[in-house]
Amino acid sequence: MATETIKLQAEARTQFGKGAARKIRRDHKIPAVMYGHGAEPVHITLIGHDAMMALKNPNALLTIVLDGDEQMALAKDVQRDPIKPVIEHIDLVIVRRGEKVTVDVPVHVEGEAGPETVVTVDNPTLQVEAEATNIPESLTVSVEGLEAGTQILASEVELPSGSTLVSDAELLVVNITQQISEEALEAELAEAEAEAGIEHDESDEEAAEAAEAEGEGDAEGGESEGDSEEKSEDA
Template sequence: MAQTRIPAETRTEFGKGAARRTRRAGKIPAVLYGHGTDPVHLSLPSLEFAAVVREQGRNAVLELDVAGSKPQLALTKTVVVHPLRPYIEHVDLLVIKRGEKVEVELDVVVTGDAAPGSLVSQDLNTVVVEADALNIPDQVEVSLEGAEIGTHYYARDLDLPRGVELRTDPDYLVVQVIAAPTEADLEAEIDTEGAGVVEEPSDEEQAAESSEGSESGSEQ
């Protein structure tokens, strides 16, 4: 994974008002932490950082160019996006060093077409792995090309690049190929839902209701 050099400025104002002013200036509030150092509050150029995330994904590696400091390698850990508007509200960055390993989440991407008459059910969308900080894979692919009904892929079956180690429970089911429901199956399900079947109370429940009715009558 290539790291992108990006300028950063230290922030001296904090709080919601300061964050809004930072965003209005075309920058993103960020915090850099890790390796036993005190957290450093930064601002990043919005357009440049957004471009890096689009190109590198959730685990973007940056080389931060902070005025008055040596360039610092950092891994993007958290990107908070506004729930309604298309802009990044805040970023958490982790200090990293060349040669060290880090734990990251990777997207699981299913490719290929399974056998005719089947349905693909994906149970796990991401997995946690440990990888070299500067060689983090973009994603993990699972090929289901021609996979038959009954095929199961667990976390332990994922084909990870050399040097990348799985940290997710290896017994987690990632994806499975099941039989697609037929028209008859769907019609039967609809008929069952529309039948309005009402369960009859058991003998014990009927006895309890009768007893409660008797007690209520005696109280009157």
């Protein structure tokens, strides 16, 4: 079944440079460039909110509508503001129906592994080749009931029909290990700190316990000394 495309209205862009880009963003639009298949790069602007919603799925198949013409494209590179939730620029690559493309697809883990285990996703995405109109949104890996020591490699992840694996087949995707106890974790941490030469100041609670233990020791020592004196007097 072909993937539905998301239509985005575009306008031609004739002004360039940082100043022009800032003005475009102030108008709640996003500067973009569309290229591929030997065509000259086309500089456009997209409506900011619509583009951000569409690109919640990074592999969304887009239909760019420019001056009444429609062109299918994928987001090749999305530049985002490092602080604000704003897209600064989008590179779009033109695709054709039936054409195969290579994309990174997120891995979704479902189910609960065996008791006292920890599930670690070592690689959250896999690179696959698929038709541009049939790109999977995600790849599902079930860990239901799996025991500690189980490892799931890229070659073991089920791909939808029409998709082939590009990532290394031996790539570790999911690793299931034995859950470490709190005592063992504290012991490992203490050993690592000792090797690193890290020393901690004695806490108030530890100081109080040490003082209490010392006081009990003095009391026992005093009783023993008194007993010795009584025995000497009796003799």
